[in-house]
Amino acid sequence: MPSGWRLVSVEDIRSPEPHSCVAGPFGSNISSKFFTPSGVPVIRGGNLRDDLTRFVPSGFAFVSAEQAQQYRAQHVRAGDLVFTCWGTIGQVGLIPADGPFPEYIISNKQLKLRPDPEKTDHLYLFYHFASPQMVGHIKGKAIGAVPGINLGILKSLPVALPPLPIQHRIASILSAYDDLIENNRKRIAILEDMARRLYREWFVHFRYPGHESVPLVDSPLGRIPQGWEVQRVDAICHAVLDGDWIETKDQGGSDYRLLQISNIGLGDFVETGNFRYVTQATFDRLRCTEIKPDDLLVARMPTPIGRAWLARKMPWPMITAVDVAIVRRVRIR
Template sequence: MTKLQVIQVGTLIEQKKVDLQTGPFGTQLKASEYVEEGIPLLNVRNIGIGELKPEKLEFISHSKAEILGVHRLEANDIVFGRKGAVERHLFVKQGQKGWVQGSDCLRLRFLTDEISPLFVSYYFRTKGHQDWMNALCSFGATMTSLNQDIIGKIQLPLPPLPLQCRIAEILSAYDELIEVNTQRIRLLEDSARQLYREWFVRMRFPGWKGVRMVKGVPEGWAVKELIAMVKMKMGQSPESKYYNEEGIGLPFHQGVGNYGQRYPEHKIFCSIEGRTANAGDVLFSVRAPVGRLNISDRKIIIGRGLAAMSHKKGLNSFLYYLLQNEFSKEDIIGNGSIFNSVGKTELEKFKVFDPGVLAEKFDQIIKPFDEQLKILYSQNTHLRQIRDRLLPRLVGGKLAVREDSHLA
């Protein structure tokens, strides 16, 4: 077992080996100053477990970023969210250099060569550290809150620097493989979305020039209620006494809580059967955020927050991208009204285009994309599982590592 030196972040700050910076005050940065394109502004919702969550990323102008120079990020910085996500952090990569931390963020920067920031980032991803952060930041409140004093109390268990670097190298090898797959996933998903929009939004489908438009719709297309196109099942929640985390029964999903990027993560199980979704069914959130989608990768039990849909002709690839386009703005349905929830009747009567044989052609083209996506997501899940099993043993010094090899 590797001997570790334990040192508090606060001690490193006093020794000027670490710099801790709060985000800009509200008077320094206002929402009215956000722009469509420019320098990315990092907010708490963009902070994952060591990674960036790019959804709903906001931007400020280059001139505003210059004014906020002290808040601009450098590669190897570690950024925390101050409220509601205290166990998470972002390790800033080279491509994110120059971005700006938001008002709800705290930035940690290492000013010494004696510590590997990447090793520290991996330590912050361990369950033990995350549980400690949540416990210390709760204070009995409904929302966890992080401040400079708490960050100063964090204790870092540090092996010698060469071992820090070697451990970080081993773990980052898994992250690099995951990133390669993620880039392929992004390309496939973007290609599928663009093809859908080209055919069914811009109306540039094969042979479109020879098709007559009737009341703004290509001849042969029909406007139908959603229920005419899909088989639909609304979820119903079994009693909570049947829930477990030991894998007994089928995976259970109440709502979007364990949604992934495309497929849900299975953390809760139910020992009795309820209303189920089958592998390949589209999962549709019927409570805020209404319209958020995932795809079931296996048979699961669905709770009151979800509906399961499958295309009556088996065209689930087409169905997924149709719903993704129709509900690109979550919580907005039909005539633009904002819904906190949607009932069975409202959902069944939602109007959609049925492009007939074109839906089948689209599905034939995209289905191989979706099959490849399932493989890539599965590979990433497997890589994360291996990395996460190694993580606490490596950074905790329980698994010996030689500087010139992999695992001893």
């Protein structure tokens, strides 16, 4: 370790004020029955990542300001760190100073850390805990059938701590790179929106290059360009499969994540924080179907029915519940 650096624990660097390092509320005390259309936001699994994303400021649940007073110890503000303690272990978030809310409440599946600003830079700490090495270390500390860490494990986590000016410098350099990455992400989002608009223009409204010279003809789906065909999905794909019927008694372990229909959004994966898994043995016994990149997952129940997500590489092997259909690979003719 470089001269002047120290190896300390989270317990050593937390703020001396009360409730600086606490667990989320007991589950039934912050269940969906308390949620309201607006109020104080509740941080859930979808707001945290394990890929150096500091915070995802969308998709919040809310509780009333009056109900929020029941969770004063679990309030977090700018500069606080939030860790997932059950489910996707290794997720960590840093509450931003630029909103969208001045305060939040952590859920029952999270832990809060408010660092002592006289000892450490909160951004340096975020990069420390979000590093692949520390994410792996935290996952290695997980306990229980559903992987989890408790408050004692969090307080014991090691921190390589340089002098405060060096912490500020390290955080500043890494933050500059993050800003460049974020700008690129915004550009990509703009390009993706342009691609969606182009798709609708060409394949929904049929205003593609040269469409003026192609007449529209009747089809079972309405009028389409002459020369186009209407085909069944199973005629143009390698397979259309059911998801797996997984009963509660078959769930457990951490080998394959069991996706729920609520994870399927309108073209997106929706992180609900509802983490369910099956073991390799259960996967083999029930002959489950593993989700592969480029599988199209289609919701068979509302709302709305038919919403779909094109699967990408994810942090875990996946299977899906029976109410989601798997459309596998379009045949190129």
